[in-house]
Amino acid sequence: MRPTLQATIEALDLDLSPGTLANRVLTSITPETSILTISVEDPNRVQAALIANELANQLIFTSPTNLTPQQQIQQDLLQAEITALGEQITVARQAIQRVDQQLDQNPSAEEAATLRDERADLLEDLSGWQQTVAELSISLSTVDSQTNTLRVVESALAPSEPINNNSLRNALLAGLLGVALAFGLALLIEYLDNSIRTTEDVRIAVELPVLGGIIRFGKRNETYAEKLITLNAAGSTAVEGYRALRTNILFGRENPLRRLIVTSARIAEGKTVTASNLAVALAQSGVETVLIDADLHRPQLHRVFSLDNHIGLSTLFAKPLTGQAGFTLQELYEVLQQSSQPHLRVITSGALPTSPAEWMGGKHILALCKQLEEMLGVEAIIFDCPPVLAVTDSVPLGSAVGASVLLVVEAGKTRHESLIRAVEQFRQVGVEVSGVVLNRLTARTSSYYYYYGYGRYSKPVGSESRAR
Known part of the structure; x- marks a missing residue:
């Protein structure tokens, strides 16, 4: 966190130390979302908003947004295999369409039998390729999910009214207690979870x-x-x-x-x-x-x-x-x-x-x-x-x-x-x-899933400002 604070101080030319700035920043995560809220105290309401926005920008800039080299190689290989199989699937579907067109032309019994055998073979190949693509795509989505995609949802605006020091202290204590309770509840839910996943x-x-x-x-x-x-x-x-x-x-x-x-x-x-x-x-x-x-x-x-x-x-x-x-x-x-x-x-x-x-x-x-x-x-x-x-x-x-x-x-x-x-x-x-x-x-x-190959139900008073 210190590099982010230092970068923010330098970007805004603030006369503050990283430790002082850290004491003016409060962060929270919105329950059941991936949204991080950054709150900043400052005597100047406009500067409070500037600091909050710059902190967000520096977090995005300094966060690891790329895959590791090993993950990138894995991603490239998976994508290449999916692309190649996709081409084979397209060719197989076109071949099946041609066979169907021939069957629609009332061929002889012998020719029809041969065409049906050919169609069955094509469907079997198509089935195997589709299953492989599904497995590879699931693996690819798991790799992709490991990338960092931070972005600003809503920029901070200068507050219209100051916030009281005691209110801020109470909010901070309540926030810390809430985080502790939420963490304990999350652990309890995970322990008691017996849903079907795999x-x-x-x-x-x-x-x-x-x-x-x-x-x-x-x-x-x-x-x-x-x-x-x-x-x-x-x-x-x-x-x-x-x-x-x-x-x-x-x-x-x-x-x-x-x-x-x-x-x-x-x-x-x-x-x-x-x-x-x-x-x-x-x-x-x-x-x-x-x-x-x-x-x-x-x-x-x-x-x-x-x-x-x-x-x-x-x-x-x-x-x-x-x-x-x-x-x-x-x-x-x-x-x-x-x-x-x-x-x-x-x-x-x-x-x-x-x-x-x-x-x-x-x-x-x-x-x-x-x-x-x-x-x-x-x-x-x-x-x-x-x-x-x-x-x-x-x-x-x-x-x-x-x-x-x-x-x-x-x-x-x-x-x-x-x-x-x-x-x-x-x-x-x-x-x-x-x-x-x-x-x-x-x-x-x-990540745990692999193909095997094969309620009621009815009709339905202070001088400081905080910016977020």
């Missing part, structure tokens, strides 16, 4: 694989539509995470998942954003996909895809089934809405029924799944369901249609006991839980 945490809690990891992206005030990054930010790390998740779902088991419930233990863990981006990723690989808003408490898919919600799933629930056929084609087409992504159609919630759970376990939902698959050639049906510990609609749904479950877990937030209870809800009725998505990974949590 693949090992998931394995210990519920013995399930982690099928994907999604880096935290976007801002809190972003709309749902802006979080549809598989459409809007094709080259981002999070998008590669969704693509790796897609690959694990398609190829990470003997029989690909055809009916999938996406849910979470509790609210606000990102299950709707995960379901939506996964559905887009599946459609982008040519899989005929239908995404269904089965959250008939707080539906959001119509907002994600900017679709009409006057009719939807509840519309079908209100219609009688016509014998073994179930619904008519006209009734199905009435509720199926084409998204902006080819191969992806969406069934929104429609008007909210009074007892959603009763419909989720009935014949209507099973008839819908069968007809989508048998009559319309749908290859993947994804249900966006409400959090299972808030309402249990997804449990009878999974049992009725034989769907597997993908649990979205917010890294560093979802607690062990919540994850265990959520999984038990499904296992008790024989519904398979295929795996977990670690969502909103940060530098703190992502």
Whole structure:
């Protein structure tokens, strides 16, 4: 700190020693942020502001803002590998598109078989490269997080009134006590924290694989539509995470998942954003996909895809089934809405029924799944369901249609006991839980993450001045 004080004295030509200046400076950190506030006492209110601002400038100038040589080498190598793999991924996608175009031209049975084999090989290569990029990107974000990025958020202004000496002394004592209490509380929280952060945490809690990891992206005030990054930010790390998740779902088991419930233990863990981006990723690989808003408490898919919600799933629930056929084609087409992504159609919630759970376990939902698959050639049906510990609609749904479950877990937030209870809800009725998505990974949590390769839930008097 002394070099910073000395540099400030020299820059402003102050007639003070570093020790004297240090006694006039008070710093504090805003709780739950990385904001450092610098307060300065001085008989001259204008000079108080000048000193506070210059201290901030000198802190930025003297702080180590660069990576160490070893970290820089690691960063360069990681970036080079990601770039090279990105080029291979682009070439593979172009090759897959060419194969798809050839398949659309009705080749002979022998040629079609050869093309399908070629496509499978390309998808396997693509899967491996995408997983590697996701792993490397997580490592790169961890290295990047070690760099210093100090900047001035708000410059100090000269105060309009002086501050009393006793008030300053009391504020300083209160501040020191607050820091001590905050430090003790931070240690206690860290000690008591039993949230899910790593693949090992998931394995210990519920013995399930982690099928994907999604880096935290976007801002809190972003709309749902802006979080549809598989459409809007094709080259981002999070998008590669969704693509790796897609690959694990398609190829990470003997029989690909055809009916999938996406849910979470509790609210606000990102299950709707995960379901939506996964559905887009599946459609982008040519899989005929239908995404269904089965959250008939707080539906959001119509907002994600900017679709009409006057009719939807509840519309079908209100219609009688016509014998073994179930619904008519006209009734199905009435509720199926084409998204902006080819191969992806969406069934929104429609008007909210009074007892959603009763419909989720009935014949209507099973008839819908069968007809989508048998009559319309749908290859993947994804249900966006409400959090299972808030309402249990997804449990009878999974049992009725034989769907597997993908649990979205917010890294560093979802607690062990919540994850265990959520999984038990499904296992008790024989519904398979295929795996977990670690969502909103940060530098703190992502350094532990590696791909395996493969409240209530309802509708929603002194002469001195101080400058800061």
